[in-house]
Amino acid sequence: MTTTDSSRLILITGAAGVIGSYFAKNADKQKYKLRLMVHPSNPPEEVESLKLHGEVVEAELGQIETLMNACEGVDTILHLAGQPDPNARWDSLLKDNIEGTYNIFLTAKKSNVKRVIYASSIHAISGYPIDTQVKTTDPVKPGDLYGVTKCFGEALGCYMGEQEGLSTIAIRIGAFQPYSSLKDDSKTGLLLDAWLSQPDAVQLFEKCIDAPANLKFAIVHGLSNNTFKRMDVNSTRVLLGYDPQDNFYEAHENYEPLNIRKTLRLRNMKDPLQTSGLRDKSPE
């Protein structure tokens, strides 16, 4: 499946962004050749440091000719570019996340790209009550307009994958944050049930790139192996072989001593004194 990948060209859009630049730096360069798409407004220092990791191209989501250029010879697109701010105004969401996403899929199809990996978001389901664990088979329930644009991207990906023959995987990305954020108390609420560590994200992106070519469309959940998960990652495991290594409750210095995973496991074991549950005889 992935043995002769040395010539596979991967286009990363939004390559100067937080997620894109981390992946550009850490992706397996033996397996993939990277083309890194940046916006003309990205600061030259950032663009310069990206050149260590691949070929840098300037393009704009609103300009199809520049996208055609960026997509030439590309096998797979990791589409990260767009408006990343959930509080952004509608005009920007419309332009970057709806029209821009349409333009990427359109150009991908015209350029014979084989797969688009679409960066959806946990915001596509953030309208569910906070104590609900969401499965990929549950209906979308965006908590804000940003989430609405992500639902659009998922729906477009479904259409492109199933009707237009452009394989698409939409990843609902949780809270992509470095280990250092675990020390920042203001981020705890964000990370508790939604953390996606940087190495787990790299693993997941690579699994999406390497997934079998006949996969037409899938939505997968992108979280680390947190003991409590806002989104179920079972189908990501089953479909892609994703095996997340990090767990908020083990990586965070305040929670690690509580040994929550072990404590919960013990709680769920049969009563060692046999005073409850099925037994042969009533106790004396």
Ligand SMILES: *[C@@H]1O[C@H](CO)[C@@H](O)[C@H](O)[C@H]1NC(C)=O
């Ligand atoms: C995990 O996902 C697979 C494929 O979607 C499904 O068949 C299976 O029932 C799921 N298992 C659990 C425990 O949810």
Ligand SMILES: *[C@@H]1O[C@H](CO)[C@@H](O)[C@H](O)[C@H]1NC(C)=O
């Ligand atoms: C992920 O979590 C499950 C359940 O808590 C645990 O059994 C498994 O060992 C964890 N995986 C890793 C790689 O730590």
